[in-house]
Amino acid sequence: MERRAHRPRIADVAREAGVSKTAVSFAFNSPERLSLETADRIREVAESLGYRPHPVARMLTQRRTMTLGVLTPQALSVIFSNPFFAPFNEGIARAAEDEGYELHFISPIHGSLPAAVSRATVDGVVAIGVSAEHPEVGQIRRAGLPIVMVDAEDGEHSSVVIDEEGGARAAAAHLLELGHRDILVLAVEAPQVADERADRAAPAVTVRRLRGYRRAFESAGLTLDPSRVIAARASIDGGAAAFQGAWSQGLRPTAVLAMSDAMALGAIRAARELGLRVPAELSVVGFDDIDLASHVDPALTTVHQPIRQKGFEAARLLLEEVEQPASPSRHLRLETRLIVRGSTAPLHARGEVPGTQQ
Amino acid sequence: MERRAHRPRIADVAREAGVSKTAVSFAFNSPERLSLETADRIREVAESLGYRPHPVARMLTQRRTMTLGVLTPQALSVIFSNPFFAPFNEGIARAAEDEGYELHFISPIHGSLPAAVSRATVDGVVAIGVSAEHPEVGQIRRAGLPIVMVDAEDGEHSSVVIDEEGGARAAAAHLLELGHRDILVLAVEAPQVADERADRAAPAVTVRRLRGYRRAFESAGLTLDPSRVIAARASIDGGAAAFQGAWSQGLRPTAVLAMSDAMALGAIRAARELGLRVPAELSVVGFDDIDLASHVDPALTTVHQPIRQKGFEAARLLLEEVEQPASPSRHLRLETRLIVRGSTAPLHARGEVPGTQQ
DNA sequence: GTGTGCCGCTAAACCGGTTTTCTAAACCGG
DNA sequence: CCGGTTTAGAAAACCGGTTTAGCGGCACAC
Numbered sequence: 001m002e003r004r005a006h007r008p009r010i011a012d013v014a015r016e017a018g019v020s021k022t023a024v025s026f027a028f029n030s031p032e033r034l035s036l037e038t039a040d041r042i043r044e045v046a047e048s049l050g051y052r053p054h055p056v057a058r059m060l061t062q063r064r065t066m067t068l069g070v071l072t073p074q075a076l077s078v079i080f081s082n083p084f085f086a087p088f089n090e091g092i093a094r095a096a097e098d099e100g101y102e103l104h105f106i107s108p109i110h111g112s113l114p115a116a117v118s119r120a121t122v123d124g125v126v127a128i129g130v131s132a133e134h135p136e137v138g139q140i141r142r143a144g145l146p147i148v149m150v151d152a153e154d155g156e157h158s159s160v161v162i163d164e165e166g167g168a169r170a171a172a173a174h175l176l177e178l179g180h181r182d183i184l185v186l187a188v189e190a191p192q193v194a195d196e197r198a199d200r201a202a203p204a205v206t207v208r209r210l211r212g213y214r215r216a217f218e219s220a221g222l223t224l225d226p227s228r229v230i231a232a233r234a235s236i237d238g239g240a241a242a243f244q245g246a247w248s249q250g251l252r253p254t255a256v257l258a259m260s261d262a263m264a265l266g267a268i269r270a271a272r273e274l275g276l277r278v279p280a281e282l283s284v285v286g287f288d289d290i291d292l293a294s295h296v297d298p299a300l301t302t303v304h305q306p307i308r309q310k311g312f313e314a315a316r317l318l319l320e321e322v323e324q325p326a327s328p329s330r331h332l333r334l335e336t337r338l339i340v341r342g343s344t345a346p347l348h349a350r351g352e353v354p355g356t357q358q
Numbered sequence: 359m360e361r362r363a364h365r366p367r368i369a370d371v372a373r374e375a376g377v378s379k380t381a382v383s384f385a386f387n388s389p390e391r392l393s394l395e396t397a398d399r400i401r402e403v404a405e406s407l408g409y410r411p412h413p414v415a416r417m418l419t420q421r422r423t424m425t426l427g428v429l430t431p432q433a434l435s436v437i438f439s440n441p442f443f444a445p446f447n448e449g450i451a452r453a454a455e456d457e458g459y460e461l462h463f464i465s466p467i468h469g470s471l472p473a474a475v476s477r478a479t480v481d482g483v484v485a486i487g488v489s490a491e492h493p494e495v496g497q498i499r500r501a502g503l504p505i506v507m508v509d510a511e512d513g514e515h516s517s518v519v520i521d522e523e524g525g526a527r528a529a530a531a532h533l534l535e536l537g538h539r540d541i542l543v544l545a546v547e548a549p550q551v552a553d554e555r556a557d558r559a560a561p562a563v564t565v566r567r568l569r570g571y572r573r574a575f576e577s578a579g580l581t582l583d584p585s586r587v588i589a590a591r592a593s594i595d596g597g598a599a600a601f602q603g604a605w606s607q608g609l610r611p612t613a614v615l616a617m618s619d620a621m622a623l624g625a626i627r628a629a630r631e632l633g634l635r636v637p638a639e640l641s642v643v644g645f646d647d648i649d650l651a652s653h654v655d656p657a658l659t660t661v662h663q664p665i666r667q668k669g670f671e672a673a674r675l676l677l678e679e680v681e682q683p684a685s686p687s688r689h690l691r692l693e694t695r696l697i698v699r700g701s702t703a704p705l706h707a708r709g710e711v712p713g714t715q716q
Numbered sequence: 717g718t719g720t721g722c723c724g725c726t727a728a729a730c731c732g733g734t735t736t737t738c739t740a741a742a743c744c745g746g
Numbered sequence: 747c748c749g750g751t752t753t754a755g756a757a758a759a760c761c762g763g764t765t766t767a768g769c770g771g772c773a774c775a776c
Contacts, residue, residue, distance in 0.1 A: 006502070007500070007501055007502045009731095009732060009733085010732065010733060010734095011732080011733095019755075019756085020755065020756045020757075021732090021733080021734090021756090021757095022734085022735085022755070022756060022757080022758095023754085023755060023756080024733095025733070025734060025735085026734095026754095026755085029734075033753090033754075033755085034754070034755075035753085035754065035755090038754080038755080050500045052476045052497075052500075052501060053476075053732080053733065053734095054418075054731090054732050054733065055476065055477050055478060055479045056414060056417045056418045056423065056479050056731090056732080056733090057418055057731075057732035057733035057734085057761090058732085058733060058734080059414045059479065059733095059761095060414045060415055060418055060731090060732080060733070060734090060761050060762070060763090061732085061733055061734040061735080061760080061761050062733095062734075062761090063761075065414065065479075066477065075451075075455060076451040076452075076454065076455045076460075076461060077448045077449075077451040077452040077455060079451070080443075080444055080445075080447035080448040080451055081444060081445065081448040085438075086438055086439060086444060087438075087439065089438035090435045090438040090439040091435075093433075093434040093435040093437070093438055094434075094435040096434065097433060097434045097435060097465070097467070100467050100468055102434075102462065102463070102467075102474075102477070102478075103434060103463060104460065104462060105460070105461060107455070109455070109458050109460075110458055116460075118410045118411075118413065119413050119424065119460070120413065120460075121413045121414050121417065121423075121479065139410075142365070142408045142410075143365055143410060144364070144365045292650070292653060295650060295653055295654055296653055297655050367761095367762060367763085368762065368763060368764095369762080369763095377725080377726085378725070378726045378727075379726090379727095379762090379763080379764090380725075380726060380727080380728095380764085380765085381724090381725065381726080382763095383763070383764055383765085384724095384725085384764095387764075391723095391724075391725085392724070392725080393723085393724065393725090396724080396725085411762080411763065411764095412761090412762050412763065414761090414762080414763090415731090415761075415762035415763035415764085416762085416763060416764080417731095417763095418731050418732070418733090418761090418762080418763075418764090419730080419731050419762085419763055419764040419765080420731090420763090420764075421731075717776100718775105718776090719774105719775090719776085720773100720774085720775080720776100721772105721773090721774085721775100722771105722772090722773085722774100723770105723771090723772085723773100724769105724770095724771095725768105725769090725770095726767105726768085726769080726770105727766105727767090727768085727769095728765100728766085728767085728768100729764105729765085729766075729767090730763100730764080730765075730766090731762105731763090731764080731765100732761105733760105733761090734759105734760080734761080735758100735759085735760075735761100736757105736758085736759075736760090737756105737757085737758080737759085738755105738756085738757075738758090739754105739755090739756080739757095740753100740754095740755095740756100741752100741753085741754085741755105742751105742752080742753070742754095743750100743751080743752070743753085744749105744750085744751080744752095745748105745749100745750095745751105746747100746748095746749100
């Protein structure tokens, strides 16, 4: 009686076929080193046993996983629900699958990103939402893996960034041209990491976009009042809460500059609940141009950034370094542009007076 | 002069600390088997060398990857752009990260799903869009991995399905109650696999939803004309093309039953381009209730299915089997319900006569 | 004084493959 | 018929860890 609860190993095939493990390996990987009949026979035996080379063992000997890692401090579940990540991941995926690579998301495990990194079986990493100073970046580097930074720059690693300052500037200039002066800025706050080190400094993205806003004000001979800048979570709820909070503190802005479309959507929702009409009584500009932006009513005026392309280019850069380890680091900068839709209007173009009905 | 271009291995740490490899391994995995000082010293040396246990080697010896696989015949890039997959993945991710598992998407590599499966380093698989007869399912089973089927049932494996027939029936009944009789059905066609075996049989999902539609007709003493059932790709473009095609063949339906929201949206777009107003001149019902459905104008009447929960439950089931291999297979069936929004209206409620302007 | 048990650690086997090195037989020209 | 080159495949080393078996030394009991 034969018991074989286990997955067949290469040794099983070798024994059954009366050859060495080497021969079996050759039959699959370099059949030209075997006589035709031997190779055929081995493959037949393997087939009948249902043998497949163990992928982990293969990774170990070949020293490659054929997998790209996507490193982010966001939780895994957020990555799939967040409308920004969808096209970004799509771009990465397209580049990866062109070359036969798989994708692996490196997100905090039980709150710890370093733990996730040390467990990741990848050939290289695309990092997003992580600055170059993050210890995880060094950790990856020491492991001998190439890394491409997205939305962050340092001289050492390859990177893909967008013209955030230019886009932000265009957004602010648009509102100023429409006559708005009392403008509320919704800034992206640092994501709460369930980590001991709580370096709650503003994200680099926030700093750069804020600089763009400020420049527009300066060009118009104005200054951006820091008390009008409110940090909030980059989500619909975060944007809604921030606008709501500002309103209840007595602020009565005529326009909102949001650093993400999600926040912009939240601000619109909160404004409506307060009885304000958009854009008649409140103009709102977002940032990112997520797919949803053109589908909401009114369609969102926002700064377009090529999210899909950003993911695609980052993955391309990474693949290059993975397949050619000696290649020098490269830096890409993609354009942004303002897209004017229906959520912004001239300051005094309001139709009727505000009603009390929502 | 010391050259060390390589990532430090356990042997390096052992040599440096003057102990055996075993001791180093113990220092990390079972420190209680070492004296406190030895363990500390080893960890110090490891730290100074920047040593991290190689994750692939670990997987090999521990015979577990702490990774769940998501098997689909769709291309990787589709998974991230498809509005159905977003919440589904989110649900899976939530369950996985609760238990400290990672996620790995098993999609065709250069068109071959079997190739992807044999390369996948996972502890178990959630399969979606794949029927139990697919050879890949057996392939996974032979590798000794547990598998949970989604939207497909067979006695052997665990599964999570929804009440498709009930949902479809409710959708059709809704249109019939509104007085519609000339109804166009947009069915989901089998995805084109870049594979030799072209078993272009209708997907099981299509069969079940169609049955639901038919039942509703029968209950109303009517029959569903097979010539009114058109198969198309489950995308916005697919739905648009299908409606457009039906129209140009002379069909003039007053309502559309789409088997996916994406197709429904496409039908609406095509109808508008033909000068039809929705819902005044054409009622449209979708299926799935993707996030976008409530945001479009008019908001889409559709059959809600708990996509997020479906992913979550599937992953829970899988995790159970992964952690307790002997456990029996289980079967879940989740409810669906019709959500009436703005894309459907009574047959003769049309406001004005159709204009020629679009 | 010696057997027993425990402590702290090491050597060797193992996970499941690939790759390098090596050998016996076949081939080949002179 | 002989030395040298191919050819087909085997043996062994290796990838980088973990785990099992075992060993020397010390404390304690008898």
